[in-house]
Amino acid sequence: QVQLVESGGGLVQAGRSLRLACAASGRTFSRYCMGWFRQAPGKEREFVAGISWSGGSTGYADSVKGRFTISRDNAKNTVSLQMNSLKPEDTAVYYCAADADGSTWSRRAGEYEYWGQGTQVTVSS
Numbered sequence: 001q002v003q004l005v006e007s008g009g010g011l012v013q014a015g016r017s018l019r020l021a022c023a024a025s026g027r028t029f030s031r032y033c034m035g036w037f038r039q040a041p042g043k044e045r046e047f048v049a050g051i052s053w054s055g056g057s058t059g060y061a062d063s064v065k066g067r068f069t070i071s072r073d074n075a076k077n078t079v080s081l082q083m084n085s086l087k088p089e090d091t092a093v094y095y096c097a098a099d100a101d102g103s104t105w106s107r108r109a110g111e112y113e114y115w116g117q118g119t120q121v122t123v124s125s
Contacts, residue, residue: 002026002114004096009119020081022096030074033099038092050105086123093118
């Protein structure tokens with residue numbers, strides 16, 4: 001069982017930055033591929049970024065590529081999402097997710113077995 005707790009969300013003006021963090025419980029965190037997803041009101045949950053268990057492979061949605069960076073620290077059981085040049089369309093609840101079975105990160109939410117409770121990010125124009 002893995003528990004995920006996100007933090008770092010808030011209200012920010014367009015063009016500014018935020019850093020989200022996800023703290024994971026469990027001794028096998030380093031074996032999990034991790035992902036960040038987001039869900040805006042009235043929309044489906046969408047993939048934002050993913051990272052392999054080693055951190056050697058990362059992937060991003062086209063909408064955030066070049067602005068967001070995912071990273072992990074296996075010694076601290078954390079995964080982070082650095083969000084720069086934020087836009088109003090980035091407003092959503094952001095979720096951290098863990099995939100215990102995959103060999104690499106996935107864009108598909110169904111591949112992730114564990115989810116955090118989410119943290120709200122609001123970008124004002």
